[in-house]
Amino acid sequence: MYSTADSSVPCPGFADYHLHTALCGHAVGSMEAYVQQAVDSELTEIGFSDHLPLGPDRKQGHTMALFEMERYLQEISGLRQRYPQLRILVGGELGLYHGFEDDLQDLLDRFPLDYVIGSVHYFGESFVFGTPELSWTPRKRRREIGSCFELYRLGICSGLMTVIGHLDALTSLFPGEETAVIEGAERVLSEAAARGTILELNTSGLRKSGGVMFPAPPLLREAGRRNVPVWLGSDAHAPDQVGSAFGEAHALLGACGYTRRSLSKEGMHVFYPPF
Secondary structure (H helix, E strand, O other): OOOOOOOOOOOOEEEEEEOHHHHOOOOOOOHHHHHHHHOOOOOOEEEEEEEEEOHHHHOOHHHHHHHHHHHHHHHHHHHHHEEEEEEEEEEEEEEOOOOOOHHHHHHHHHHOOOEEEOOOOEOOOOEEOOOOOOOOHHHHHHHHHHHHHHHHHHHHHHOOOEOOOOOOOOHHOOOOOOOHHHHHHHHHHHHHHOOOOOOEEEHHHHOOOOOOOOOHHHHHHHHHHHHOEEEOOEEEOOOOOOOOOOHHHHHHHHHHOOOOEEEEEOOOEEEEOOO
């Protein structure tokens, strides 16, 4: 077991690459407040990764607007100048969907980003943070689970996404289907291992239903067995969530075999199992 005793203690030298902004319409606080919280928490790197204006997420009003992308980049540029002691990256989170490749490439051609988190929010008939459809047959539930992990696979194979976001967040939607979730997620991890894609240990699961980080420990151990790099992300939607539970996350990483800190090929802080 891992200890939760140090979950709110500042973690010097850590990086939080999953921060949202009020531009997406469901986060709060100024971008500078997120930066100040990172400084107060003794983080050395952060990355803003607000929801990109593409796909079903855009249609649901859960993303920045396209015309706000320029403002997003300009504000981050200004924060870099005002806070030189903190490395600030600019990324984005894409809600994966079928046919995203051309849309995302066009966006990246216009607005270069340091990284892209690929997450699944809408898949089949489901919203990943919705409520379980208990009337569905086992066959239908497994079909939905398969559609979710197929989107992750497509995202990795595109070469356009850097990071797998909240991989098993769908678990609470499908009670009794834990085996199907694990099997689907393990196939994604195998693809990630082959291509060097980073897996996010997302601490927001502690704030959501289920009260566990994404991915859960069994999948984190499987990722370690495949030597998949892992980074930490709070998925902060408010300034006080920056670096949330990173002490607990670091302990969990160690318990699952991730005891080596290094840099990814993109130059971001990640964790690996020992050589």
